[in-house]
């Protein structure tokens with residue numbers, strides 16, 4: 001700071017000669033120095049991680065498949081699959097036996113970590129939570145990704161480290177606001193001074209911790225109660241709508257689970273033997289997405305004039321939905337690829353896409 005002050009005096013004298021008030025220059029130098037503090041430097045990273053983890057947590061809570069233990073897109077299926085290759089497979093297997101609890105803990109953990117750094121409330125603790133979550137994802141979901149840097153989780157784990165070390169630097173921080181209030185109540189100066197006793201500092205830290213914890217507990221409690229209710233209701237309602245209906249059910253009833261947006265009835269609304277598409281609707285070499293009987297995404301392919309095949313669009317690596325990129329499939333999550341017969345051609349997946357039996361009846365492609 002003495003250098004800055006000296007610089008301020010020299011520049012002030014120079015600029016005074018040019019007519020600029022020295023106080024404005026000093027203010028600018030102070031602003032420059034402030035913007036170079038860790039709190040401001042880490043602000044973009046903090047915002048990105050906060051928004052991303054809040055988004056990830058909310059996506060899980062609002063995903064109707066997430067807690068559905070029968071869905072290949074659910075957290076249970078993902079954990080069972082991850083356990084086979086993870087170095088902490090035994091722990092993942094135990095967690096899979098309590099998939100609902102584990103799934104909610106993951107979702108709310110992401111929400112808490114994201115909200116904590118966004119609000120600047122117990123920021124270091126939130127960063128530690130975010131780092132541990134990212135590390136656990138790296139050891140499970142991303143473990144078989146090669147090369148390792150294709151998986152985002154290892155990057156997230158390291159991205160949390162600066163926030164764990166430096167905190168929020170009192171920039172846009174609820175914790176800093178609480179600390180300022182406590183110091184005021186204790187009749188202390190806004191910033192600690194050299195003459196301040198250890199006992200006074202301890203009193204401040206104790207009160208800040210208690211109030212921050214109480215506020216975090218209040219926000220967390222309301223979020224957990226509301227989020228759990230939403231997640232369980234979403235799972236229950238999905239379980240009802242995903243139950244295959246009899247083959248005689250009217251097609252195209254608009255039930256949830258029909259995702260291809262076409263007027264053609266999907267398998268989910270028609271059950272086994274239901275119409276997936278009119279044979280003429282899918283050109284040779286093209287594909288049509290539909291919803292399988294269990295509510296998961298699937299693709300119908302028309303590889304040659306007289307044949308149709310269908311595959312589950314659930315990636316066998318970690319359950320992300322794959323896209324048809326003719327003539328094969330590609331998973332956006334970790335880059336697995338499959339050929340037109342569902343066989344793995346690249347990436348971390350080791351098993352082929354699940355085949356769905358189909359046949360042509362009366363000009364329609366039906367399941368079965």
Ligand code: FES
Nearest residue numbers: 315317318331334
């Ligand atoms: Fe990992 Fe598809 S889920 S590659």
